[in-house]
Amino acid sequence: MSIFKKISILFFISLTLMSIIGFWIDEINSKRIDTLVKEKYIKISNELFQNIENKTQLNALLDKYDLEKKELKNNNNYNILYENTLTFGYIVILQETFGDEFIIKIKYLDDEYILKTADEENITDKLILNILVFVDIFVLFLIFLYILKLLSPLKIITKQLTNFSNGDLSSRIDIKSNDEIGILANSFNKMASNLENLIKTREELLRDIGHELRTPIAKGKFAIEKIDDFSQKELLKKIFKDLEVLTNELIELEKLNSTKLNITTFKAETLIVESLEKLYLDDESKIEINIQEDFKINGDLYYLSIVLKNLIDNALKYAISYPIQIDVNLNTISVSNKGKELSKQLEYYLKPFTQELSQRDGFGLGLSIVKKIIDKHDFRLEYSYKDESNIFKICLLNIQ
Numbered sequence: 001m002s003i004f005k006k007i008s009i010l011f012f013i014s015l016t017l018m019s020i021i022g023f024w025i026d027e028i029n030s031k032r033i034d035t036l037v038k039e040k041y042i043k044i045s046n047e048l049f050q051n052i053e054n055k056t057q058l059n060a061l062l063d064k065y066d067l068e069k070k071e072l073k074n075n076n077n078y079n080i081l082y083e084n085t086l087t088f089g090y091i092v093i094l095q096e097t098f099g100d101e102f103i104i105k106i107k108y109l110d111d112e113y114i115l116k117t118a119d120e121e122n123i124t125d126k127l128i129l130n131i132l133v134f135v136d137i138f139v140l141f142l143i144f145l146y147i148l149k150l151l152s153p154l155k156i157i158t159k160q161l162t163n164f165s166n167g168d169l170s171s172r173i174d175i176k177s178n179d180e181i182g183i184l185a186n187s188f189n190k191m192a193s194n195l196e197n198l199i200k201t202r203e204e205l206l207r208d209i210g211h212e213l214r215t216p217i218a219k220g221k222f223a224i225e226k227i228d229d230f231s232q233k234e235l236l237k238k239i240f241k242d243l244e245v246l247t248n249e250l251i252e253l254e255k256l257n258s259t260k261l262n263i264t265t266f267k268a269e270t271l272i273v274e275s276l277e278k279l280y281l282d283d284e285s286k287i288e289i290n291i292q293e294d295f296k297i298n299g300d301l302y303y304l305s306i307v308l309k310n311l312i313d314n315a316l317k318y319a320i321s322y323p324i325q326i327d328v329n330l331n332t333i334s335v336s337n338k339g340k341e342l343s344k345q346l347e348y349y350l351k352p353f354t355q356e357l358s359q360r361d362g363f364g365l366g367l368s369i370v371k372k373i374i375d376k377h378d379f380r381l382e383y384s385y386k387d388e389s390n391i392f393k394i395c396l397l398n399i400q
Contacts, residue, residue: 003151003154004148004151004155007144007147007148007151008144011140011141011144014140015137015140015141018133018136018137018140019137022130022133022134022136022137025133026130026133037081037095037102038081038082038093041081041082041093041102041104041117042082042091042093044061044065044067044104045082045091045093045104045106046091047061048061048062048104048106048113048115049086049089049091049106049108052106052108052111052113053108062115065117066117067104067115067116067117068115068116069113069114069115069116070103070114070115070116071114072094072103072105072114077096078094078095078096078103079094079095079096080092080093080094081093081094081095081102088108088109089106089107089108089109090105090106090107091104091105091106092104092105093105101116101117102116102117103115103116103117104117150179150181153173153175153177153181153185154181156173156174156175157173157175157181157184157185157188160172160173160188161188164192166260166261167260167261168260169192169195169196169199169200170196171192172188172189172192173185173188173189224236224237261299261300261303261376261377262300262301262302263298263299263300264298264299264300264301265296265297265298266296266297266301267294267295267296267297268291268294268295268296268297268328268333268396269291269294269328270301271297271301271304271305271308271333272289272308272326272328272333274301274302274305275305275306275307275308275309275312276309276312277305278305278306278309279309279312279313285322285323286316286319286322286323286324287312287316287323287324287326288323288324288325288326289326289328290325290326290327290328291328292327292328292329293328293329293330294328295328295330295331295396297396299377299379299396300373300377303373303376303377304373304377306369306370306373307369307370307373307374307394308333308335308394310366310367310369310370311335311370311392311394312324312326312335313366314366314367314392315335315336315337315390315392316337318337318339318390319337319338319339320338320339320340321338324336324337324338325337325389331395331396331397332393332394332395332396333393333394333396334391334392334393334394335391335392335393336389336390336391336392337389337390338388338389339388339389339390340390341385341390342383342385342390346381346382346383349367350367350368350370350371350381351368374394377396379394379395379396379397380394380395380397381393381394381395382395
């Protein structure tokens with residue numbers, strides 16, 4: 001889960017909790033205020049009713065409680081908070097439906113008073129509290145947007161880091177800020193520039209070395225033809241062939257560090273055909289292919305064919321009997337041969353210049369090349385030994 005999703009979830013949890021708490025506080029305050037107001041105006045109403053015949057005392061009470069006479073045209077706009085029917089009249093306390101206005105209706109015999117109360121301070125306090133809760137929620141929302149804005153450069157950084165790791169050495173982060181994110185961007189740019197220069201220098205050096213090695217090898221192979229001694233001639237041919245193979249494998253291994261994959265979609269059967277074309281088979285009956293379920297692969301056909309070619313080549317080289325088996329099932333390709341179980345863990349053979357038997361042909365670079373290509377695709381290579389067979393399985397699904 002991305003950091004933006006985590007922050008969004010935390011924000012909505014905070015917003016929900018704050019809204020629930022605000023609503024709960026509003027409900028509690030409303031009930032408390034309604035109770036206080038009701039008790040207050042019941043007491044005032046009873047006092048007015050008791051002195052309703054004494055006009056002087058009644059006017060004094062109206063001034064004391066800041067009550068104003070009012071005409072009430074529509075009772076539908078008010079809710080009844082309190083109603084008490086007496087022997088010679090009644091007392092009713094009303095509250096405006098969508099407001100904070102309170103009305104006291106008192107009737108005694110033929111006299112009826114409709115009185116409007118002064119604004120309640122506690123109701124104003126309630127309104128202020130509600131405004132503060134709303135402002136708090138609004139500020140929380142602004143903080144959320146500000147945090148997203150602060151973290152938005154992380155998307156650019158993540159994208160450029162991914163591009164760089166995939167072989168795009170020219171990837172740089174264009175962020176101008178003086179905070180930690182800006183420092184991180186500048187540090188990455190410096191590191192990327194240094195690595196790009198280092199890799200390009202190494203590539204040029206390797207290319208020059210490869211070119212310089214191929215020239216004397218070609219001259220040596222040409223000079224061998226002038227040697228009359230057959231045994232010496234064959235020995236020198238093998239030496240120069242080994243040098244040529246070693247040079248090519250070293251160059252191929254180094255190229256994998258910086259080469260960008262050419263991702264296409266192709267079938268497993270196509271991969272097998274491409275791999276077999278890279279081999280020089282003297283007897284095709286040494287390989288048996290079993291395609292149980294063909295499937296599509298997203299990857300670099302050229303490099304994946306090298307992977308399968310190297311595995312097939314090793315299987316042929318170390319087999320004690322033929323044919324070797326190539327099995328294709330959903331998302332996996334297995335290469336197996338009859339032979340002795342590997343004496344060490346698979347990780348040992350994935351390192352350069354390691355092999356099971358030193359007297360065998362090769363330089364122990366084949367599986368190292370396989371490992372690099374598999375890792376660049378985010379695929380997986382597995383090894384098992386079953387029924388006296390060594391089984392190398394390529395899992396052609398991203399492990400992320």
